[in-house]
Amino acid sequence: MTWEIVAGMVTFVGFLITVVKTVVPLTNAVTRLTERIDALGEQVDTLDEKKTEAHKRLWSHNENQDAMLQNHEQRLHDLDGKWYSQ
Incomplete structure (x- = not known):
């Protein structure tokens, strides 16, 4: 192997490590x-x-x-004899 191939492999391994450490x-x-x-x-x-x-x-x-309340109003109406409109 030549030094260029070794340098290329080291660079490629470094790149893989960087990618894996990020991913x-x-x-x-x-x-x-x-x-969550x-x-x-x-x-x-x-x-x-x-x-x-x-x-x-x-x-x-x-x-x-x-x-x-309706029952109470009805009782008041019956007692007063008046119807209060609403």
Whole structure:
């Protein structure tokens, strides 16, 4: 082998090491980010479910209060003999 071939092989090996040292951390970073995005997506889905349940409870409570207010208004109307328009 001549020195040019040896120098070319050393340069090629150095290039491969540089590429591998760059690609491996980037691949690991992308893998970690993918895992975190998946976990974040699951958390968002859980929050959406909780939000839907909370809204159902609030609307149910609101409907109960509306019925109670209507009943109260009706009793006031019956006691006063007047109807208050909204």
